[in-house]
Amino acid sequence: MTRDEFLDRLGELLACLPADQVEETKAFYAEAIADRMEDGMSEEEAVAAMGAPGEVAEATLDDLPAVPRAIARTRRRSTALLWVLAIVGSPVWVPLLIAFAAVALSVYVCIWVLALCVWVIAAALGAVGAASLALVAAGVAIGHVPYALAMLGCGLAFIGAALLVGAGAWEVSKQIARLSALWARKAVSPFWKGRGEKNDVAAHLAA
Secondary structure: OOHHHHHHHHHHHOOOOOHHHHHHHHHHHHHHHHHHHHOOOOHHHHHHHHOOHHHHHHHHHHOOOHHHHHHHHHHHHOHHHHHHHHHHHHHHHHHHHHHHHHHHHHHHHHHHHHHHHHHHHHHHHHHHHHHHHHHHHHHHHOOOHHHHHHHHHHHHHHHHHHHHHHHHHHHHHHHHHHHHHHHHHHHHOOOOOOHHHHHHHHHHHHO
């Protein structure tokens, strides 16, 4: 089988995928075949090393996330069947999707509200500390040294507490942001795979 025959057959088997994804897959295998030919293989040997087009197509579909894979396999059988399943199942999956999104958004907002409360506490402590330090000047102006010393102590204590709470708020915010990114990747994993996961096929071919 020549390279063009292999790629044409692969494109036919992957017609259930979006056109740009089909072209991307064909370009990937065309480059893999070219690399093997540069290493000294004949065109037929390089194509044979890829495997049968059917096997390559199945491996490509298996590498997709769960939802696009299911859609592609359903489209492979019948596009009409896909629409029927989507319409018939909409009373179930649409409310579930909306409910899941609402719950996830509510939890996410509540977590950030708690972090915001910590920041507000830190700001309030800092403001009280600054006000106490400002009163030190008033104590000195009226010649009330004990009062000035007390305000100085209170001011430094409140500012220290503000810095401590602020540091905690910063760490909490960083952890929330990290977890948010992790949850986002988990949420889209049934629909999308990251670059690292896509490179698994390339690593397998290069082996």
